[in-house]
Amino acid sequence: MSETASSSTAITGAEIFCRSLQAEGVEVVFGYPGGAVLHIYDALYRQDKVSHVLVRHEQGAVHAAEGYAKSCDKPGVALVTSGPGATNAITGIADAYMDSVPLVVFTGQVPTSLIGNDAFQEVDTVGITRPCVKHNFLVKDVKELATTIKKAFYVATTGRPGPVVVDIPKDVTADSCEFEYPESIRMRSYNPTSKGHTGQIRKAVELILSAKQPMIYTGGGVILGKGSEALTEFTRKLGYPITNTLMGLGGYPASDKQFLGMLGMHGTYEANMAMHHADVLIAIGARFDDRVTGNIEKFCPHAKIVHVDVDPSSISKNVKVDVPIVGEVEPVLRELIKGLNENGGKPDAEALATWWKQIEEWQAQDCLKYDQSSELIKPQYVVQKFWELTQGEAFVTSDVGQHQMWAAQFYRFDKPNRWINSGGLGTMGVGLPFAMGVQFAHPDATVGCITGEASIQMCIQELSTCFQYQLPLKILNLNNRYLGMVRQWQEFFYQGRYAMSYMDALPDFVKLAEAYGHVGIQVTQPGDVEGAIKEALAQKERLVFLDFITDQSENVYPMIPAGAGQNEMILV
Amino acid sequence: MRHIISVLLENEAGALSRVAGLFSARGYNIESLTVAPTDDPSLSRMTIVTSGSDEIVEQITKQLNKLIDVIKLLDMTAYPHIEREMALVKVRVPEAADREEAKRLADIFRGRIIDVTHDTYVVEITGEGSKLDAFLEALQPFPVLEVVRSGVMGIARGDVSLQI
Numbered sequence: 001m002s003e004t005a006s007s008s009t010a011i012t013g014a015e016i017f018c019r020s021l022q023a024e025g026v027e028v029v030f031g032y033p034g035g036a037v038l039h040i041y042d043a044l045y046r047q048d049k050v051s052h053v054l055v056r057h058e059q060g061a062v063h064a065a066e067g068y069a070k071s072c073d074k075p076g077v078a079l080v081t082s083g084p085g086a087t088n089a090i091t092g093i094a095d096a097y098m099d100s101v102p103l104v105v106f107t108g109q110v111p112t113s114l115i116g117n118d119a120f121q122e123v124d125t126v127g128i129t130r131p132c133v134k135h136n137f138l139v140k141d142v143k144e145l146a147t148t149i150k151k152a153f154y155v156a157t158t159g160r161p162g163p164v165v166v167d168i169p170k171d172v173t174a175d176s177c178e179f180e181y182p183e184s185i186r187m188r189s190y191n192p193t194s195k196g197h198t199g200q201i202r203k204a205v206e207l208i209l210s211a212k213q214p215m216i217y218t219g220g221g222v223i224l225g226k227g228s229e230a231l232t233e234f235t236r237k238l239g240y241p242i243t244n245t246l247m248g249l250g251g252y253p254a255s256d257k258q259f260l261g262m263l264g265m266h267g268t269y270e271a272n273m274a275m276h277h278a279d280v281l282i283a284i285g286a287r288f289d290d291r292v293t294g295n296i297e298k299f300c301p302h303a304k305i306v307h308v309d310v311d312p313s314s315i316s317k318n319v320k321v322d323v324p325i326v327g328e329v330e331p332v333l334r335e336l337i338k339g340l341n342e343n344g345g346k347p348d349a350e351a352l353a354t355w356w357k358q359i360e361e362w363q364a365q366d367c368l369k370y371d372q373s374s375e376l377i378k379p380q381y382v383v384q385k386f387w388e389l390t391q392g393e394a395f396v397t398s399d400v401g402q403h404q405m406w407a408a409q410f411y412r413f414d415k416p417n418r419w420i421n422s423g424g425l426g427t428m429g430v431g432l433p434f435a436m437g438v439q440f441a442h443p444d445a446t447v448g449c450i451t452g453e454a455s456i457q458m459c460i461q462e463l464s465t466c467f468q469y470q471l472p473l474k475i476l477n478l479n480n481r482y483l484g485m486v487r488q489w490q491e492f493f494y495q496g497r498y499a500m501s502y503m504d505a506l507p508d509f510v511k512l513a514e515a516y517g518h519v520g521i522q523v524t525q526p527g528d529v530e531g532a533i534k535e536a537l538a539q540k541e542r543l544v545f546l547d548f549i550t551d552q553s554e555n556v557y558p559m560i561p562a563g564a565g566q567n568e569m570i571l572v
Numbered sequence: 573m574r575h576i577i578s579v580l581l582e583n584e585a586g587a588l589s590r591v592a593g594l595f596s597a598r599g600y601n602i603e604s605l606t607v608a609p610t611d612d613p614s615l616s617r618m619t620i621v622t623s624g625s626d627e628i629v630e631q632i633t634k635q636l637n638k639l640i641d642v643i644k645l646l647d648m649t650a651y652p653h654i655e656r657e658m659a660l661v662k663v664r665v666p667e668a669a670d671r672e673e674a675k676r677l678a679d680i681f682r683g684r685i686i687d688v689t690h691d692t693y694v695v696e697i698t699g700e701g702s703k704l705d706a707f708l709e710a711l712q713p714f715p716v717l718e719v720v721r722s723g724v725m726g727i728a729r730g731d732v733s734l735q736i
Contacts, residue, residue: 126586127589130586130589130590131593131597134640138585138586155640187640189582189642189643190640312634313631313637315634316627316630317631320627
């Protein structure tokens with residue numbers, strides 16, 4: 001090819017960036033401009049296929065991208081500038097890493113000639129993000145840009161998903177070369193396993209059918225691996241009880257009679273007791289997190305364990321398992337169902353009936369009961385009403401703390417990808433930007449953000465973004481004037497010394513919402529809860545901030561205290 | 573138990589820090605780590621000596637495999653293998669008698685003197701770590717000025733080999 005021909009088709013790195021995103025089918029980028037990404041912003045401005053959402057803080061950009069990705073089948077994309085832009089994005093990146101959210105985060109970088117010179121707005125982004133990404137890249141040559149972006153999306157979305165950071169120096173976005181986006185990519189060092197091992201599947205089927213007191217325990221992997229349908233078929237076929245982790249809610253329909261509720265520290269009594277007494281545990285897309293297992297020494301003392309996970313390092317990390325199956329949840333579940341059919345054996349009906357009888361006794365404890373006659377608003381009641389009034393069809397985000405647990409306990413998710421929260425990192429402040437991302441993915445859906453007066457203030461600036469893009473979110477602020485979960489632990493374990501857990505000098509949330517151009521409603525009486533939620537839902541075009549003044553003394557029950565086993569729950 | 577793990581990884585900027593970072597982030601022991609490009613310049617080969625229970629070593633190998641830059645690895649401990657380490661030792665030998673004794677010791681350990689000044693020798697010695705330890709022990713009577721150890725390299729015997 002002659003030089004003239006090649007230079008005539010050459011485009012800048014910034015344009016390559018846009019064209020690559022278009023080729024990936026990216027519809028929306030959450031970001032915030034700055035010096036190092038000005039060429040990219042200029043190129044974004046001059047095209048109309050990829051839209052850009054301007055957040056008010058880079059943390060919000062990454063969380064919004066997470067919310068987007070968690071609620072639909074696409075990776076989230078964020079774009080921030082170098083230096084403080086990148087450091088502000090770290091919390092979101094770490095959050096996505098802990099919860100395996102497919103995310104591609106583009107960070108600007110100072111020009112290659114200045115890297116290492118302590119230039120203005122320079123940080124070692126690749127170095128800082130290394131421990132909290134699935135992978136990261138520094139693009140040093142414009143010729144590598146398109147391939148690197150292809151790799152980034154490939155790595156982020158395959159295997160166990162996760163965040164990938166692509167750091168792009170400013171000169172790379174100005175330099176030109178010919179653009180060709182790779183159709184597909186192969187990396188010799190990265191080949192995630194999809195199908196399970198046939199021999200292991202057979203062993204698992206035999207063990208599953210031999211169970212007298214079986215339990216199915218599934219996590220976020222079922223949601224991420226789009227395995228809900230297969231899981232439901234598998235579980236109904238067996239008639240076994242099932243529990244979901246916090247991240248796994250919606251993976252199995254919560255209104256189904258085989259569902260025992262969430263397990264773990266604030267899970268239901270029946271789910272935790274069934275775990276403790278199980279003889280065969282079938283763990284699918286779950287990682288035996290410490291908030292689930294309680295004291296590991298006391299975890300499932302009688303159970304043989306089958307563990308299905310796409311990430312080999314999740315297997316036997318915390319708990320030694322008997323039949324590991326490495327593979328994607330959906331195909332493995334299909335193979336398990338096939339294996340059950342081929343085996344022809346049936347679960348032990350008599351043993352199963354006895355087991356269900358035992359479970360019903362645990363269920364009779366009614367572990368989620370709370371005072372319905374209180375003159376104060378009970379936070380559980382607010383969530384329950386929101387569930388009823390949205391017919392369980394809303395997308396619900398939460399922040400972190402007591403309200404998160406009540407949302408998980410009382411909003412019963414029948415579908416996957418509807419429950420968006422921060423499980424692994426436990427990041428306060430995610431709720432509002434998560435909800436923004438969800439609303440962009442589902443413009444017509446009802447998106448609720450169940451939050452608390454402490455969490456919501458950690459990314460409150462995003463109310464401005466919501467106004468700019470007219471996002472009609474429903475914010476349910478369970479305002480107990482305390483860092484509720486901290487207060488609860490101080491009540492239980494620090495003799496009521498409430499160090500720094502009281503949120504003094506709170507803003508007037510109604511005025512605050514109004515100042516940002518939204519509707520604010522304060523609710524102080526239990527009798528007004530339902531009406532206020534109805535009012536908020538009726539305002540289809542507006543963001544409504546419902547500030548519920550709730551009972552300050554309410555605690556989350558039941559609870560496995562630190563160091564205890566799953567059979568040692570504190571009940572109400 | 574001590575394990576010696578060989579790793580083939582992409583010879584790319586930052587690959588070493590991914591491995592080093594993994595060990596510090598997850599609190600794994602690291603006794604030594606050596607790395608250099610292979611005959612294929614796009615690949616690096618790393619030898620890591622670590623220790624831990626079977627469960628921990630299993631996690632170490634899984635976590636290493638999970639790193640995107642890691643192509644393949646082999647826990648040598650499971651196979652007959654050869655380990656080698658090199659040391660460069662600078663000793664002060666101002667007296668003729670010392671020089672003779674140091675030379676004799678180097679010969680016994682099949683070391684080579686690769687630098688000579690009027691009062692120092694630099695000895696190059698290769699072998700398993702324990703042999704190097706023994707040599708340094710034997711040099712005790714002399715003032716040892718510097719010791720440089722390469723860390724352990726390993727290769728499996730026979731048909732077992734780590735390649736793409």
